[in-house]
Amino acid sequence: MIKVKHLRKVYRTGKEKVRALDDISLELGKGEFCCIVGASGSGKSTLLNQLAGLEKPTRGSVTIDGENISEMNENQLAAFRQKKLGFVFQSYNLLPTMTALENVALPLMFKGVPRKKREKLAKEQLKKMGLGKRVRHKPTEMSGGQQQRVGIARAFVGKPAVIFADEPTGNLDSHTTVQVMNAILELIREYQITFVMVTHERDLAVCADRIITLRDGKVLRDERIEHPQKAYILPEGEQDSDLDDHSWDEEPDKKKTDTTVELIGQIGQTVHRAKTVQESQNNPNEGNSKGEQGK
Amino acid sequence: MKISDLLSLSFENLRRRKGRTILTIIGVVVGTCSIVVMVSLGIAMNVGFDEMISEWGDLTQIQVYNWTGNTEVPKLDDEMVKTLASIEHVKVATPLYRPQYLNGQLFAGKNDRYQAYAEILGIYPEAAQELEYQLVSGKYLTEASTSGKKLPVLVGQYTGYSFTDTKKRGDSAYRWQGQTDARGNPLDPFVDVEKDKIYFKTYKNEENDEQLSYELDVVGVMLEDYKKGYITSQGVLMDLDLIKKLEKEYMRANGIKDANYDKQGYSEIYVKVDDVDNVEQVEKAIKEYGYETYSMSSERENMQEQSRMIQLILGGLGAVSLFVAALSIANTMTMAIYERTREIGVMKVLGCKLGKIRQMFLLEAGMIGFVGGLVGIIVSYLLSFVLNYFGPMLQGAIMMLPMYGSKMSVIPLWLAALGLLFSTAIGVVSGIMPANRAVKISALEAIRHE
Numbered sequence A: 001m002i003k004v005k006h007l008r009k010v011y012r013t014g015k016e017k018v019r020a021l022d023d024i025s026l027e028l029g030k031g032e033f034c035c036i037v038g039a040s041g042s043g044k045s046t047l048l049n050q051l052a053g054l055e056k057p058t059r060g061s062v063t064i065d066g067e068n069i070s071e072m073n074e075n076q077l078a079a080f081r082q083k084k085l086g087f088v089f090q091s092y093n094l095l096p097t098m099t100a101l102e103n104v105a106l107p108l109m110f111k112g113v114p115r116k117k118r119e120k121l122a123k124e125q126l127k128k129m130g131l132g133k134r135v136r137h138k139p140t141e142m143s144g145g146q147q148q149r150v151g152i153a154r155a156f157v158g159k160p161a162v163i164f165a166d167e168p169t170g171n172l173d174s175h176t177t178v179q180v181m182n183a184i185l186e187l188i189r190e191y192q193i194t195f196v197m198v199t200h201e202r203d204l205a206v207c208a209d210r211i212i213t214l215r216d217g218k219v220l221r222d223e224r225i226e227h228p229q230k231a232y233i234l235p236e237g238e239q240d241s242d243l244d245d246h247s248w249d250e251e252p253d254k255k256k257t258d259t260t261v262e263l264i265g266q267i268g269q270t271v272h273r274a275k276t277v278q279e280s281q282n283n284p285n286e287g288n289s290k291g292e293q294g295k
Numbered sequence B: 001m002k003i004s005d006l007l008s009l010s011f012e013n014l015r016r017r018k019g020r021t022i023l024t025i026i027g028v029v030v031g032t033c034s035i036v037v038m039v040s041l042g043i044a045m046n047v048g049f050d051e052m053i054s055e056w057g058d059l060t061q062i063q064v065y066n067w068t069g070n071t072e073v074p075k076l077d078d079e080m081v082k083t084l085a086s087i088e089h090v091k092v093a094t095p096l097y098r099p100q101y102l103n104g105q106l107f108a109g110k111n112d113r114y115q116a117y118a119e120i121l122g123i124y125p126e127a128a129q130e131l132e133y134q135l136v137s138g139k140y141l142t143e144a145s146t147s148g149k150k151l152p153v154l155v156g157q158y159t160g161y162s163f164t165d166t167k168k169r170g171d172s173a174y175r176w177q178g179q180t181d182a183r184g185n186p187l188d189p190f191v192d193v194e195k196d197k198i199y200f201k202t203y204k205n206e207e208n209d210e211q212l213s214y215e216l217d218v219v220g221v222m223l224e225d226y227k228k229g230y231i232t233s234q235g236v237l238m239d240l241d242l243i244k245k246l247e248k249e250y251m252r253a254n255g256i257k258d259a260n261y262d263k264q265g266y267s268e269i270y271v272k273v274d275d276v277d278n279v280e281q282v283e284k285a286i287k288e289y290g291y292e293t294y295s296m297s298s299e300r301e302n303m304q305e306q307s308r309m310i311q312l313i314l315g316g317l318g319a320v321s322l323f324v325a326a327l328s329i330a331n332t333m334t335m336a337i338y339e340r341t342r343e344i345g346v347m348k349v350l351g352c353k354l355g356k357i358r359q360m361f362l363l364e365a366g367m368i369g370f371v372g373g374l375v376g377i378i379v380s381y382l383l384s385f386v387l388n389y390f391g392p393m394l395q396g397a398i399m400m401l402p403m404y405g406s407k408m409s410v411i412p413l414w415l416a417a418l419g420l421l422f423s424t425a426i427g428v429v430s431g432i433m434p435a436n437r438a439v440k441i442s443a444l445e446a447i448r449h450e
Helices: A044-051 A074-084 A100-111 A115-128 A144-156 A174-191 A202-207 A259-282 A287-294 B003-016 B018-056 B078-085 B240-253 B276-287 B296-339 B341-349 B354-397 B413-440 B443-448
Strands: A002-013 A016-028 A033-038 A059-064 A085-088 A162-166 A194-198 A210-215 A218-224 B061-065 B090-095 B104-108 B114-116 B120-123 B135-138 B151-155 B198-202 B213-222 B236-239 B268-273 B292-295
Touching: A002 A044, A016 A044, A016 A059, A016 A218, A033 A044, A033 A202, A044 A059, A044 A162, A044 A194, A074 A085, A074 A100, A074 B341, A074 B354, A085 A144, A100 A115, A100 A144, A115 A144, A144 A162, A144 A174, A174 A202, B003 B018, B003 B354, B018 B296, B018 B354, B018 B413, B061 B276, B078 B090, B078 B268, B090 B120, B120 B240, B151 B240, B198 B240, B236 B240, B268 B276, B276 B292, B276 B296, B292 B296, B296 B341, B296 B354, B296 B413, B341 B354, B341 B443, B354 B413
Parallel strands: A033 A194, A033 A210, A085 A162, A162 A194, B120 B236, B151 B213
Antiparallel strands: A002 A016, A002 A059, A210 A218, B061 B268, B061 B292, B090 B268, B104 B114, B104 B198, B135 B213, B151 B236, B198 B213
C-alpha cells in the first residue's frame, strides 16, 4: 500500500542542517495498523508528514497505492487526498463554525458529493461513533473526546485507503483515550483501512500490527505483532473506574430540559472523575468502589 | 466541490463575522452611493439641458445662413438646397422664403370688414410634413394643388385671431386666444379660417398701381408649436413657387424692377436631420460649403461638454470613496485570512483544491462588493428622491446648486446596473491579493498554527 524508498528530510536552520529523517525505507500493507513511536525529536511526525504528502522529502520517494506522491504538485495532492487519504489530528482541527455533521461531511463536499447524500453518510458515521444525538452541535459545545470522535468520523467518512493520525489521543485523558482508540480500531478492522499513527505513548501501540520505533531520524526497531490486542484497555496502574461510564454518549435526561442544570451536572461529573482518578492512583484498590458512587 | 457549497461556505464565513462584514459593506455602500449620486447629478444636468433646449427649438433642425456677401461661398439657390438635401441623414432641406417685395394683407368678411397682418412664407410643399409641422385638421400642401385660381395654404392654429374688426374701436376690435365673454364662455375669432372666405390683397405703391387680390384655399391648419416658430401660431405657409409667382406679379403691377431677382440665392434655409445624434455630422458637412449654421444641437454639444466636465469631477470624487471602500475590503479579507489560517490548512489537508480556496475568498470579497453595491443603489435611489423632492427648496437657499431641469438627480437603469457591476468588480479585485495569500498558506504550517 505504502512504499517508502530512501526517504530523507533535511531542515536548514541558518547554516545548520538538521537531518530529521535519514534514509528510511519501509513498506506497509493494506489494512495494516502501524504505530510510529519514538522520543520527541526522533522524527516521527516528520515521517508522517512525508508519508501524507504534507511536506516534500529532500530525497527519496513515497508511493501510495501505486502513485508517487512525492512528485505531485499541490493540486494533484489535494485531489489525491480527496480520494485516498484521511487525517486525524492531535488538536482535532474541527472547523469551529460548523456543526459536527458539517465537519464530518466536509471531505465529501470537497469531493463534490451532493448535500443530501453527504449529510446522510456523515450522520451514519457519527452514529457509529456514538454521536448520533450530537450532529447539530458545534465543536465548542462538545468535550474533547467527542470532538476527537467527530474528527475520526471525518477521517473515515470517505472510506479512504489510508488514514494518518498524529497523536490522536494526545490531548485526551486516559478515559477518553480508551474510547477513541477502540472506536478507531473497530473502524479500521471493518473497512480494512491502512492506519498509520504517530504516538509517543508506547502503551497505545499494543493494538497495532506493527510498531516502528524511530531514533534520530532512523528506524531503530521494526516489530511485527502476530496477535495484537483486539481492543485497547488501560495498562496496569492507570485503571480508570469510569471505563464503562457511557454517560457522555447518552442522551441528556429528558426531564432535565434546562441545559445549565445539565451542564453543571456534567462539570460535576468531570470534577468527580478527576478526583477518583487521583485517588485511584494513590490507592488503586479503593478506586473501583468510589468510582461506582460517582455514577 | 459544487458552486452552491462554495457559495454557502463563503456566505457562512461572512455571516459569522457579522460586525466586521457589515462595517465593510457600509464602506462599499457609501462608496457606491457617492459615485452613483454624483453621476446622477451630472445626468440630471444633461437631462435638464435637453429639456431646456428642446423648449427653445427643434433639436434635429439646422438653420443654414448665407448672409455674407462672400463670393467664394456658393449661392444658396434651389440647386444648392437640393445638394444639401442629398447629404446623408438629411430628411429634407427647404427655404422658408420671406418675400422681399410682396406687400399685402389678409381680408375677410363683408366689405373686407376683418383685416389681418399675417406673415406669409414660402416652402417646398412636400417639406412641411418633413419639418414636422403637425396639423390639427386638413392635409398638407401638395405639388398638384398649386394650379387653380385659389392659393392653397397652410395656416397657423390661431391665425383666425390675427384678424381685427375695422368697424370697432378699442379692445372690442380684437379677439385673442382664451378670451371669454361675461359668462365665461370662450369667444371665437372673428374669422373661421376653414369656413370663411379669406383674400390676400396687395398694397398699392402708387395710386394708379394695380391691386392684386387672391382668394386663399386653406388646405390644412397647423398645430401651434413654438419650437417651430410663430408661423405655426398665426402665420400662413404657401408653396414656394407660388409665392414667387405672386411676388413677380406684384413687382410687375407696381413697376418694381430687380435684375438680380432670379439670380439671387436664399439667405436662410432649414435642414431637417433624421436623428439628433447625426446633427453634428450633417452640420459639419454643410459648413464645409462655407455656410454659417445654427442648431440647437450645437448648443447642446456645448452644454454637454460642460456637464461632462462636471460629471467627471463629481464621479472622481465618488470614486475616491469607492477606492477607500476597496481598501477596507482588502483589509477585511486579509484579517480573515490571518484568523482562518488554521481552517484553510485543515481544508487543504482534507483535499480542498487550491482553486477552490481562492474562489472562496474571491467570492466572499465579491459578495461584500455586491451586497454593498445593491444596498448602495437602493440608498442612492432614496437620496435621489430626496434631492428631487427638496432640491427646488434648497436651490432657493443655495445658488450654487446645479439644477437646470425639473430634476436634480436622475439615476437611469444603466447607471444602477453599472454601479452594481462596478462595486462587485471592486470587491473581487480587492479580494485577489488576500485570496492569493490564502492559497499560499502551507497546509502543514497552518495545522501547527496555534
